[in-house]
């Protein structure tokens with residue numbers, strides 16, 4: 001017999017699960033809602049190990065969920081932070097074409113940004129670019145004035161506080177170990193008892209595919225974890241970066257390339273790169289999980305991906321293991337930087353969904369089946385877009401479950 005019964009159980013206390021629970025409470029104030037998180041606090045994984053950028057939405061394919069929800073989410077996130085006294089700065093971003101070949105791609109990005117409805121975008125001359133970032137190099141420059149920075153851990157903590165204030169329950173230290181069906185309810189089995197619920201929402205991030213399989217869902221994708229390693233600029237070299245300096249990304253990948261990010265509480269990050277992680281929630285290079293590695297290697301989609309992208313993957317691994325190579329990549333954006341200006345810092349792991357054919361899933365993915373809604377591939381810019389993602393999930397649940 002289940003220990004308690006709820007209307008909705010959200011699995012995962014990252015920014016997406018929390019935003020979803022918050023939006024459920026706003027839409028249905030009488031709903032009995034439980035959010036379960038296996039760690040002792042919220043935002044312990046992707047949501048607490050990211051760059052803290054409020055993305056503008058320039059990178060994403062026009063018409064995609066990423067584009068639509070990011071543009072909307074950026075405005076909503078800035079407003080949420082201001083309303084709740086969370087540190088936020090709209091410091092703008094400079095995207096830099098580092099070679100002549102990248103200049104047409106920079107222009108294409110400008111057009112994509114305009115198609116996505118982003119205001120204030122401007123292609124700059126070198127003189128104009130140097131007024132914004134006096135130390136940047138490059139051959140072409142695009143200014144995105146609406147990009148900002150914030151503290152996503154503080155955002156998550158505020159979401160959790162508001163969920164509780166709305167009458168929901170956030171239960172940390174509660175790990176989901178199984179999901180079964182009983183009398184039309186989903187029964188979520190955890191280390192703290194079992195909870196029957198009319199509807200469950202799987203927002204388990206790096207484990208979202210495994211939680212789906214626990215529920216008997218046949219997933220078309222598998223999460224392949226990619227670690228992103230950061231360097232810190234030393235205090236003496238922080239003056240080299242005023243706001244955010246990014247390269248022109250390779251749009252075949254969901255990664256933006258090594259960039260410089262000023263942190264909202266001070267300091268400047270360089271990174272992250274993108275290397276295969278040997279543990280889904282492993283933040284050190286030496287972290288290893290036999291189950292996670294075996295799972296990746298047994299997946300045909302991983303090998304198809306490796307065949308397609310081995311060259312860029314090898315480059316990332318080389319730069320990860322060899323600091324001078326990483327510094328060379330940074331110097332493309334900031335010619336003055338040297339190895340003495342950066343020290344290795346933390347890392348984050350991205351829950352990248354890979355299809356069987358080896359392609360990296362481009363957009364956010366949702367699947368509503370029976371009484372469970374699965375959320376996969378909510379990678380960057382999902383922190384920025386969390387409020388509209390949550391609202392979208394509530395809409396899908398309303399339609400899919402007839403709520």
Ligand SMILES: Cc1cc2nc3c(=O)[nH]c(=O)nc-3n(C[C@H](O)[C@H](O)[C@H](O)COP(=O)(O)OP(=O)(O)OC[C@H]3O[C@@H](n4cnc5c(N)ncnc54)[C@H](O)[C@@H]3O)c2cc1C
Pocket residue numbers: 011012013014015016017018036037038039042043044045046047048049050051052053054055174175176177203204205206207208211228272347348349350351378379380381382383384385
């Ligand atoms: C290096 C890096 C940089 C990024 N930079 C940015 C950025 O600047 N701007 C931006 O908008 N986005 C950025 N992102 C993306 C953003 O951080 C993620 O898209 C977002 O945090 C995903 O949130 P989530 O809730 O889906 O996942 P998570 O934050 O990973 O949360 C999932 C939660 O589920 C829990 N869980 C898993 N399994 C179970 C279980 N069995 N039982 C109970 N709980 C479980 C986990 O403990 C975890 O807390 C970045 C991501 C990374 C990794």
